[in-house]
Amino acid sequence: DAGVxxxxxxxxxxxxxxxxxxxxxISGHKSVSWYQQVLGQGPQFIFQYYEKEERGRGNFPDRxxxxxxxxxxxxxxxxxxxxxxxxxxxxxxxxxxxxxxxAFFGQGTRLTVV
Amino acid sequence: DAKTTQPPSMDCAxxxxxxxxxNHSTISGNxxxxxxxxxxxxxxxxxxxxxxxxxxxxxxxxxxTEDRKSSTLILPHATLRDTAVYYCIVRGGRGSTLGRLYxxxxxxxxxxx
Numbered sequence: 001d002a003g004v005x006x007x008x009x010x011x012x013x014x015x016x017x018x019x020x021x022x023x024x025x026i027s028g029h030k031s032v033s034w035y036q037q038v039l040g041q042g043p044q045f046i047f048q049y050y051e052k053e054e055r056g057r058g059n060f061p062d063r064x065x066x067x068x069x070x071x072x073x074x075x076x077x078x079x080x081x082x083x084x085x086x087x088x089x090x091x092x093x094x095x096x097x098x099x100x101x102x103a104f105f106g107q108g109t110r111l112t113v114v
Numbered sequence: 115d116a117k118t119t120q121p122p123s124m125d126c127a128x129x130x131x132x133x134x135x136x137n138h139s140t141i142s143g144n145x146x147x148x149x150x151x152x153x154x155x156x157x158x159x160x161x162x163x164x165x166x167x168x169x170x171x172x173x174x175x176x177x178x179t180e181d182r183k184s185s186t187l188i189l190p191h192a193t194l195r196d197t198a199v200y201y202c203i204v205r206g207g208r209g210s211t212l213g214r215l216y217x218x219x220x221x222x223x224x225x226x227x
Contacts, residue, residue: 004157031213042201042217043158056211090157097213099146099205100165105157 002027004093004106012112013081021076021109025093031055032074033103034066035090043090049074050097078111086113117141117204123222132189134221136202139183145206147178148215149187151198151223158201158217161187192225199223 005024013019025032031050035043045058049068063079072093078085088110092103119137126132138147146165150158162169162176164185169176175188189196201220207213 033214035215035217042219043215045214045216048213056214058214088155092158092215094213099144099207099213100163101213102160102163103213103215104160105150107157108155110155 004091004104006089006091006106006109008109009107010110010112012114015081015083015113017081018077018079019081019111021078021089021091021111023074023076023091023093023106025072025074025091026104029093029095029104030072031094031097031101031103032068032072033092033094034074034076035092035105036060037088037090037108038084038086046076048097055097081113083113086111117216118202118218120200120202120218120221122219123224125224125226126189126192128194128225128227129191132192132196132223132225134187134189134200134202134223135184136186137184138202138204141182141204142206145204147176147182147185148203148205149174149176150201150203150215150217151196152201152220153198159198161200163205192223194225194227197223197225 033048034046037043048056094103148163149161199220
């Protein structure tokens with residue numbers, strides 16, 4: 001079975017541009033979460049979606065938005081990119097949205113803002 | 115915010131057991147302890163999780179103290195491929211924080227030949 005897949009794997013954008021990152025969860029998983037990992041730090045929570053509804057949002061500006069589609073795939077959008085948005089963006093999927101359910105991560109999208 | 119404390123780095127000889135400690139003294143009764151690891155520039159890999167009983171799977175063992183204020187991840191026979199950053203995470207929450215993973219800086223484990 002395929003794991004969590006993210007696309008693209010690498011991306012270079014210019015300040016002020018907009019970017020869309022995509023995530024396909026493991027088949028049957030209904031919960032998707034997004035994390036940002038800047039160099040030298042652990043991943044930081046951005047969003048969680050379950051059954052196409054937003055279930056939680058981390059401490060990120062409104063430039064960050066996301067959605068989940070009927071097939072449970074998800075997109076993360078970032079507008080008006082800043083240099084500080086350069087990071088590894090990780091998607092995690094889990095079967096349901098509970099604390100006793102493993103979350104599995106994709107390999108991430110490396111975003112570089114120049 | 116991360117609710118765990120881990121040593122920043124540890125090392126271990128190949129073939130020996132690696133014991134990674136984690137302090138989570140403020141853990142609540144319904145919060146689980148999760149362990150993930152991350153090999154450079156890859157996505158975090160799930161290892162194991164538990165509530166209060168010791169747990170074992172094909173990758174590792176998790177020992178949680180009786181008071182649940184600390185735990186130890188044990189890799190029984192470390193290999194060079196186990197070199198990674200290991201994250202100990204307390205997972206719980208209610209409402210909009212339910213299920214979030216709060217990562218700290220983790221422990222860099224280096225396995226040497």
